[in-house]
Amino acid sequence: MGYDLKMKVWRGDATGGDLVDYTVPVEEGEVVLDALHRIQATQSGDLAVRWNCKAGKCGSCSTEINGKPRLACMTRLSTFEEGETVTVTPLRTFPVVRDLVTDVSYNYRVAETVPAFAPEPRPADGQYRMQQVDVERGQEFRKCIECFLCQDVCHVIRDHEENKQSFSGPRFFLRYAELEMHPLDTNDRRALAREQAGIGLCNITKCCTDVCPEGIHITDNAIIPMKERVVDRSFDPVTWLGRKIFRRDQLPEAQVPQARAE
Amino acid sequence: MADIERHSFDVLVVGAGGAGLRAAIAAHDAGAKVGIVCKSLLGKAHTVMAEGGIAAAMANVWKEDNWKVHFRDTMRGGKMLNHWRMAQLHAQEAPDRVRELEEWGALFDRTPDGLISQRDFGGHRYARLAHVGDRTGLELIRTLQQRAVALGIEVFMEATITRLLKDGDRIAGAFGYWRESGRFVAFEAPSVVLATGGIGKSYKVTSNSWEYTGDGHALALEAGASLVNMEFVQFHPTGMVWPPSVKGILVTESVRGDGGVLRNSEGRRFMFDYIPEFFKAETADSEEEADRWYEDKTNNRRPPELLPRDEVARAINAEVKAGRGSPHGGVFLDIASRRTPEYIRRRLPSMYHQFKELADVDITAEPMEVGPTCHYVMGGVAVDPDTGESAVQGLYAAGEVAGGMHGANRLGGNSLSDLLVFGRRTGLNAAYAAARLKQRPAISEDDVRAASEHALAPFGIEGGENPYTVQHDLQEVMHNLVGIIRTAGEMEQALTDLASLRERITRLSVEGHRQYNPGWHLALDLRNMLRVSECIARAALERTESRGGHTRDDFPATDDSWGKINLHCRLDGEAVGVTHEPLPQMPDDLRELFN
Numbered sequence: 001m002g003y004d005l006k007m008k009v010w011r012g013d014a015t016g017g018d019l020v021d022y023t024v025p026v027e028e029g030e031v032v033l034d035a036l037h038r039i040q041a042t043q044s045g046d047l048a049v050r051w052n053c054k055a056g057k058c059g060s061c062s063t064e065i066n067g068k069p070r071l072a073c074m075t076r077l078s079t080f081e082e083g084e085t086v087t088v089t090p091l092r093t094f095p096v097v098r099d100l101v102t103d104v105s106y107n108y109r110v111a112e113t114v115p116a117f118a119p120e121p122r123p124a125d126g127q128y129r130m131q132q133v134d135v136e137r138g139q140e141f142r143k144c145i146e147c148f149l150c151q152d153v154c155h156v157i158r159d160h161e162e163n164k165q166s167f168s169g170p171r172f173f174l175r176y177a178e179l180e181m182h183p184l185d186t187n188d189r190r191a192l193a194r195e196q197a198g199i200g201l202c203n204i205t206k207c208c209t210d211v212c213p214e215g216i217h218i219t220d221n222a223i224i225p226m227k228e229r230v231v232d233r234s235f236d237p238v239t240w241l242g243r244k245i246f247r248r249d250q251l252p253e254a255q256v257p258q259a260r261a262e
Numbered sequence: 263m264a265d266i267e268r269h270s271f272d273v274l275v276v277g278a279g280g281a282g283l284r285a286a287i288a289a290h291d292a293g294a295k296v297g298i299v300c301k302s303l304l305g306k307a308h309t310v311m312a313e314g315g316i317a318a319a320m321a322n323v324w325k326e327d328n329w330k331v332h333f334r335d336t337m338r339g340g341k342m343l344n345h346w347r348m349a350q351l352h353a354q355e356a357p358d359r360v361r362e363l364e365e366w367g368a369l370f371d372r373t374p375d376g377l378i379s380q381r382d383f384g385g386h387r388y389a390r391l392a393h394v395g396d397r398t399g400l401e402l403i404r405t406l407q408q409r410a411v412a413l414g415i416e417v418f419m420e421a422t423i424t425r426l427l428k429d430g431d432r433i434a435g436a437f438g439y440w441r442e443s444g445r446f447v448a449f450e451a452p453s454v455v456l457a458t459g460g461i462g463k464s465y466k467v468t469s470n471s472w473e474y475t476g477d478g479h480a481l482a483l484e485a486g487a488s489l490v491n492m493e494f495v496q497f498h499p500t501g502m503v504w505p506p507s508v509k510g511i512l513v514t515e516s517v518r519g520d521g522g523v524l525r526n527s528e529g530r531r532f533m534f535d536y537i538p539e540f541f542k543a544e545t546a547d548s549e550e551e552a553d554r555w556y557e558d559k560t561n562n563r564r565p566p567e568l569l570p571r572d573e574v575a576r577a578i579n580a581e582v583k584a585g586r587g588s589p590h591g592g593v594f595l596d597i598a599s600r601r602t603p604e605y606i607r608r609r610l611p612s613m614y615h616q617f618k619e620l621a622d623v624d625i626t627a628e629p630m631e632v633g634p635t636c637h638y639v640m641g642g643v644a645v646d647p648d649t650g651e652s653a654v655q656g657l658y659a660a661g662e663v664a665g666g667m668h669g670a671n672r673l674g675g676n677s678l679s680d681l682l683v684f685g686r687r688t689g690l691n692a693a694y695a696a697a698r699l700k701q702r703p704a705i706s707e708d709d710v711r712a713a714s715e716h717a718l719a720p721f722g723i724e725g726g727e728n729p730y731t732v733q734h735d736l737q738e739v740m741h742n743l744v745g746i747i748r749t750a751g752e753m754e755q756a757l758t759d760l761a762s763l764r765e766r767i768t769r770l771s772v773e774g775h776r777q778y779n780p781g782w783h784l785a786l787d788l789r790n791m792l793r794v795s796e797c798i799a800r801a802a803l804e805r806t807e808s809r810g811g812h813t814r815d816d817f818p819a820t821d822d823s824w825g826k827i828n829l830h831c832r833l834d835g836e837a838v839g840v841t842h843e844p845l846p847q848m849p850d851d852l853r854e855l856f857n
Contacts, residue, residue, distance in 0.1 A: 013777065029505020029621070041730035045781030046774030050303070052471040055511045055616065057400065058306045074619055097442050098778040108304065108419075116412035117367035128364055129376030135369045139394060142369060142401060146305055182367070215615075 001028035003082055005035055009047070010089040013098045019087065026077055032086060033061055033072035036100075048099035056213060059147030063100050064089045069149040069211045091152040107148050110168045113196060114175050119184040130183045141178035141222055143214045144171065150208035150218060156201050168197035170208035170218050177222035180229060190233045193226055202227070266710060267447045269418075271297040272696040273689065274436055274451035276423050276478060279307035280399075280678060281661025282457030283406035284359075284685025285692070286415050289455075292693035297449065298410070299418040299438060301473050305407045308459050308471050309681065312399025313514035313612065315381055315391025316682070317675030318356035322377040324388035324559065329353040331387050334855045336676060338540075339385040339570045340640075340669025341810040342825060343491070346848035347647035348667040352676070352683050359682035360392045368405040370394055382519040385570040385673040387544075388559065396514050396612045402678055421447060423477065424786055425713040426454060426485040426657065429703035433485070433656030437713040441783060444776025446714050452699050453692035455650070456482060456643060456659040457685065461495075461798075463733075464791045465636035466741035469501055469512040475787040476794030478663035482643040483793060483838075487652040488830040490665040490843075492641035492794075493801035494811040496672055497746045499524075499574035501635025503592035508620045510635040513595065513613060515674040517630075518567045520609050521556060522597035524578070525629070526586035532593075533566035536577035541569055572671040572810050575634040579746050582633065592633035598626055634746055638677065640668045640811055641801070644830060649695075650688030656695065656703070660688040670810025720785040726771035729785040736763055736791060744799050749815045753803040760796050767792060796838045797831040804829055804840050 005026045008019040024038050033051055040047045051061040054073045061072040066080075066087050080086055094102035122128060150170035157163050168176075176193045179185050193199045204227075206219045216222075273289040275282045278300035289296045300307065319332040332353035337344050360378065364370065370392050371379040382389045394401040410417070423438040427448070435450040458478030462470025479489055500513040518524075526532045537545045545566050546552035552565035567574065578593050588594055597606055603626035607614050610625070617623040617630060642665030643652050650658045661681045668676065720729075743756035767788050772781040807821035808814050828843050 027506060030507040031620075034507045040780060041728075041734070045728065045730065045772060046779045048778040048780060052302055052306045052473065053308070053311050054471070055311065055508070056619065057397070057612070058302075058310045058471070060302065060306050076620070101442075101778050103442075104303070111408075111411055116408065119365055119367075122365075126361070127377055130369075130372055131376055132372040132379075135372060138369045139371075142394075142404060143397065144404075145310075145400065179367075182369070 002026060005077065006085040007035060007039070008085060008087040009036070009039070009100070011047070011099050012096065014096055017096070017099075019089075030077050031073055032065055032070075032075040032077065032088065035077065035086070036072060036088065048097070048101045050101050057145060059145035059213075062091055062147045062149050062152065064091060064152075069152045071147060071149070071213050074213060091148070093152045093154070093158045094148075104148055106164055107146070107151060107169075107171065110172050113168070114172060114179070115187055115189060115192065117179055117182065117185055118187045120186050128184060134183045137181045137221070138178045140216055141174045143216055144174055145214060146171065147213060149211045149213065153207045153211045155205065155207065163198075163201065166198045167201050170202070170223065172197060173199055173202065173226055174216065174218055174222045177226045180226060190230045194230045199223065199227055199230060266714070267445065268450065269297060269447070270450040271295050272451065273453045273455060273692045274299065274449050275455045275457055275689070276436065277307065277457035277459060277661070277663075278304055278417065279309035279457060279459055279661065280402050280406060280681030281685040281688075282307070282455070283403070283410050284682050285455045285457055285660055285689030287406065287409055287413065288686040288689030289693040290413050290415055292690050292697075294693035294696055297416045297418060297451070299421045299423055299436070299449070301420065301422050301441070303419050304417050305403055307403060308473060309399045309403045309678070311469070311471065311512065312402070312678055313396040313512065314383055314516040314519065315393030315398045315675050316356070316360055316402065316678040317383065317386060317390050317673065318360045318392055318679055319353060319390060320357045320360065320378060320380065320392065322373055323380045327388040327390060330855055332356070332390065333852070335386050336673060337669070337856070339673040340671055341820070342669065343809065343828070343845065344669030345647055345666035345846055346852060347846065348684070350852065351647060351687070352667060352680060355683045356679040359679065359686065363402065363405050363682075366405050366409045368394075368401050370401070381516060382556070382568065383674045384515055384518065384568045384574070386675065391519070391675040393516070395608075396516050396610045398678065418447070422783065422786070423481065424717050425709070426481050427705040427709050427713070428485060428654075429705065431486075431655065432703055433654060434703035435705045437710060439717060442778055444779065444782070446717070448705060448710050450702070450705055452702055453656050453658065453696045455688055455692050456657070456663050457661050458663045460639045460662040461791070461794045462636045462639070464736060464740045464795045465745070466737040467501065467510040468636040469498060469510055470636065476790045477787065478659060479642060479797070480790035480793040482652060482654070482657065482659060482663075483797070483831070483833045485654050485657055486833075487654045487657060488644045488832045489641055489797055490644040490828050490830050491669070492639070492665075492797040492831050493805050493829060494640035494670045495636060495798060496571055496638040496640060496811045497575040497634040498637035499571055499578050499634055500595055500632040501637075502621065503588070503631050503633045504590035505621060511616070511620070512635065512637065513630060513632050514610070515571070517595055517597050517610060517613060520597065521600045522595055523565070523567050523600065524574070525594045525596055526581045527588060528586060532581050532586070533569070533574065533577055536573065536580070537566050537569070538573060541573070545569065570671055570673060572813075575746060576813060578632075578634055588631040590631050592631040594629040595632045596629035598628055603627070638662065638672055640670060640672055641665045641798070648687065649691035650684055651691065651695070658688045658692045660684040670812060717786060720770045720772045720782060721776075723769060723771040726769040727766050729770050729772065729781055729788055732763060732766055732770065733784060733788060733791070736788070736795060739763070740795055740798070744795070744802055747813050747815050748802055750803060753799050756799045757796070757803070760792060760799060764792055793838070800838050800840050801829045801831055
């Protein structure tokens with residue numbers, strides 16, 4: 001069943017690098033990460049690749065395989081022809097650390113700017129009550145394994161480093177939507193979604209949805225409803241009037257978390 | 263060594279899974295300056311892989327449930343070798359820890375009344391596991407991660423601790439390296455919390471991720487603490503067996519909790535043939551009764567598929583050995599013929615996805631092939647039950663790296679609750695202890711220099727052993743000789759083999775440089791894996807009985823005199839010594855629960 005797989009693996013660091021050819025024996029049922037591990041164990045002990053669970057649950061082994069953002073642990077070799085060369089390169093949107101490992105700290109910095117969940121107080125008996133149907137929307141978004149493939153594929157930041165300052169990316173639109181639709185949350189994050197997270201820059205090409213290994217409908221279920229809510233708040237004349245008359249604009253808005261003291 | 267990066271904290275937490283994050287949050291809430299160091303990116307720790315749920319007697323589904331029932335189930339599941347006080351605190355505090363997660367944003371599945379839903383699991387009298395489909399661990403870690411970020415807790419991602427630093431007899435800090443750059447970093451901290459998880463990577467077939475190299479176990483040993491119950495290793499009964507590259511990946515116990523059954527190649531529900539005397543009174547003896555139990559728990563007894571994990575794993579092992587296994591050396595786990603496709607996809611979405619993607623199997627239409635996989639170590643750092651402090655002042659442990667809570671066998675669902683209950687307790691107490699100190703301990707420059715030389719050793723050797731080969735050989739030894747079924751002869755052979763592996767790891771060489779070099783990282787982790795493996799083998803050889811996650815072919819019976827003894831491993835120079843110590847005895851009011 002086994003055969004010799006031809007691979008091209010990008011090797012290098014921040015100063016530059018190249019595709020390196022490898023021929024590695026593989027077995028039936030294996031995935032790209034198995035082949036990379038075999039290279040490590042038998043040919044290049046220092047080949048850098050991030051991974052953890054090897055079961056598609058942690059989102060560590062994100063790479064680009066034949067140009068497509070994929071999890072290396074969930075990409076079966078049987079999806080390629082036997083003679084086909086499999087090319088593995090690091091995520092292009094993030095700076096390379098070494099080989100297939102990139103610096104994804106941008107995502108962790110953005111995470112710090114999302115105002116935290118702020119629930120209403122518990123009822124007298126201490127038990128929050130929510131219906132299954134109401135938690136399911138948020139549950140879909142919370143399936144996110146933070147592989148950052150959606151961030152990688154998003155053209156707003158993929159080739160526009162400068163946009164990273166003003167754009168949070170699909171993973172965090174998901175987070176805004178999750179909090180916004182949480183049955184217990186009391187914050188209003190709509191202004192922030194527009195002004196800080198830059199949701200207006202997204203022009204719903206659905207690339208993020210296409211690459212999501214969890215099959216989350218990022219565009220349809222999170223981004224578009226979130227855009228609608230933002231628009232309602234900012235531009236709907238009735239809402240605008242309501243704010244003026246009922247002084248709704250004096251209700252508290254979610255605050256951006258303070259930058260951490262160094 | 264003046265040029266080494268340095269940081270100072272009141273509490274340093276090593277590990278960012280459920281226990282580490284919960285400890286850090288608690289320590290922060292207690293006013294301490296807290297830092298977390300973790301080997302992976304934040305949110306990737308092994309907790310993320312937990313599937314079934316968090317065991318807590320919230321009584322949302324069965325009002326008969328309460329902490330005493332949970333306590334009793336836990337002790338019986340652990341074959342009465344648990345530290346009673348840990349099991350008590352765990353059962354009492356778990357419900358509050360679950361509710362707290364909800365306050366921090368977790369979205370659990372709901373009952374029709376809108377409360378947190380609870381599901382059935384092995385060894386639990388009532389449906390007790392709070393869950394989110396079959397991805398509860400992801401929900402738990404994401405919730406704690408987001409809470410920690412919101413509190414501004416400092417996290418050192420992709421950094422590995424290689425040594426604990428002491429000032430005299432007490433903890434003073436820790437030393438490690440950044441994986442990304444290979445540069446060293448020293449932490450000064452009067453309280454260090456180990457939350458490093460388990461040891462599964464010493465075994466060939468395991469559900470554990472690469473991080474599970476027993477770091478905390480080994481660090482604690484080297485600092486002078488003792489490890490308790492190391493002979494007890496849990497083999498989860500249901501891991502994937504095919505294709506080979508996914509062998510060992512977990513298939514959640516929820517499949518059985520939600521109605522799935524085990525069958526051999528003859529189609530027989532063989533678990534009815536393996537009901538031990540200890541559980542006879544509470545286990546169904548016919549398929550009809552077992553099937554009725556899902557709807558009516560008051561008048562029927564539990565299906566034998568939901569016996570504790572050690573029982574089920576041994577039964578599967580025996581069926582395969584007897585030639586009644588599935589084509590790829592496991593048995594069949596069938597839910598397809600018992601529940602509707604819609605139900606299966608809703609309750610077990612990630613299992614559906616996992617089998618579809620990795621094995622081309624549609625679990626709503628055909629049975630899965632499953633077999634035992636190394637899943638969890640019951641043994642760990644011996645700690646004070648209330649505070650989590652080890653025998654070394656200032657050194658704490660919580661979660662899988664701590665020992666005692668689960669005795670000889672852990673019940674499913676009790677791990678996530680363990681992380682939360684003892685993570686919090688340990689974090690609080692580590693913070694209080696740091697605050698009480700009049701004078702902060704200091705780390706010694708000599709120790710820092712020695713630690714850095716130790717870490718760099720593999721770069722100084724050319725043409726030595728390949729760390730990947732040594733790891734492979736270690737996994738073979740542990741799998742073949744100290745696995746599910748053990749005998750004295752095999753374990754003596756294992757100790758001989760481990761001694762030669764120990765000699766080989768002094769000659770490891772790594773290629774390349776210090777920047778993100780997995781070969782080097784493995785070379786350093788291997789030292790820990792070997793130490794822990796030796797503890798398991800020595801303790802397992804010493805315990806001449808079978809109990810829970812320790813089965814001796816040469817001593818198949820459970821022996822009451824061993825039921826009063828804990829084995830402790832300590833380091834004496836480079837040698838691992840094993841001592842017998844009395845099992846702490848529970849007070850009479852708790853003992854009455856077992857009459």
